[in-house]
Structure formats: structure tokens, C-alpha cells
Amino acid sequence: QQQVKQSPQSLIVQKGGIPIINCAYENTAFDYFPWYQQFPGKGPALLIAIRPDVSEKKEGRFTISFNKSAKQFSLHIMDSQPGDSATYFCAASKLGGNEKLTFGTGTRLTIIP
């Protein structure tokens, strides 16, 4: 019940396209859903996060869509650039306790010029 399933495992998109990465969770108690971006040899960096009281959140070219009834959320990257090439992780947790993020397995995104 603690799993977060992420797909696809890898994704290649042409510059300007809109890569979409999907995640599904099982634990209905989760109420915090962040996305992290990780470049090779670096630690993950928080990109954007959403709470289940909204269905969409945008920050710059990054958008999270959230479907509470389906227990799914996804990351969209508008006007993707080669510099967006990285591994993306979704995660989920329940705020308000000693929070432990449950991570998806990651998506390696490559944006080709």
C-alpha cells in the first residue's frame, strides 16, 4: 500500500514536445505529491509539488495534473528543451507526521534537438 508506480521508465522527446510522466499511488492517506529532477552525479532537486485539494498546478513550463479519484498524478513539461534531460522522480507522503517520502522508480527523460 506504500508503493508509488511510475511510468515510463525512459522517454525520448523532440525539442518543443510535451513529455508526460505518470505516477499512481495506492495509499489514500497520501496528501503531498512532489516531483524531483535529478541530473547525473547530483542529488534530486525539488521541482514542483501538489496537494490533493487542487487538480492542477503550474510553475513555469512544468505542470502537475492530479486525479484524486483515480489516485494518479502526472508531470507535463511544456516546450521541452535539451536542458530538461534528466531523471524525474515522483513521490508521495502524508504530511503531519515524521514524513517519509515514497518514491517512484524514476523516468529518464531525453530531449533531442
Added chain:
Amino acid sequence: SQTIHQWPATLVQPVGSPLSLECTVEGTSNPNLYWYRQAAGRGLQLLFYSVGIGQISSEVPQNLSASRPQDRQFILSSKKLLLSDSGFYLCAWSADTNQPQHFGDGTRLSIL
């Protein structure tokens, strides 16, 4: 601003040797601290977390231990490394349990 430091960046150790990885946070007080392991093709697995000095919670039984001797210092240790301990180890901090976690740049540990 807050910063997190991990060292060393890479480490090669023989099987059976001891381990000590250090993580320090600057610019904040009483942070929550976390140790994760990232294996290839897998997500990040939480190993330990700490909400204060001397307070350590272990998430998975294993060959590793953690300590927090000072408010902003978190140490990951092992008395005898196994081949299966190879991986990318990440330290993270958060201001409290309702705040995002921020990661260091990790230590790549290879066991020979």
C-alpha cells in the same frame, strides 16, 4: 541560505571494511535529516531519519547504522561492508515534517 554537504563524493571500499559517510547542513537549526540509498533503476529508499540529536529511526533492517552527534550532522556507518551495500547514498534535510526535503549531491559507494 541553507546548504547541505556530503562527503566524500565517491568511495571505493573492500568487502568487510568499515564505512563512515558524513552529512552536514548549514543555515538552519534542528532540521529533520534523512539518509537514502538509490540503486540503479530503482527509486530512492529511505534508510534512516532523525528529528533531533540522538534520535534515529531505521526504516529497513540492514548492515548500516546512523548517528546524529550534533544538531546539523548526520553520519551513516557500517562496521563491515557487504557487496550489496554498493550504491548512491543521499542525505537530505527538511525544516520540519511539513516542509520539502532537500538533497545533497550524494556519495557513490563501490564495494570491491
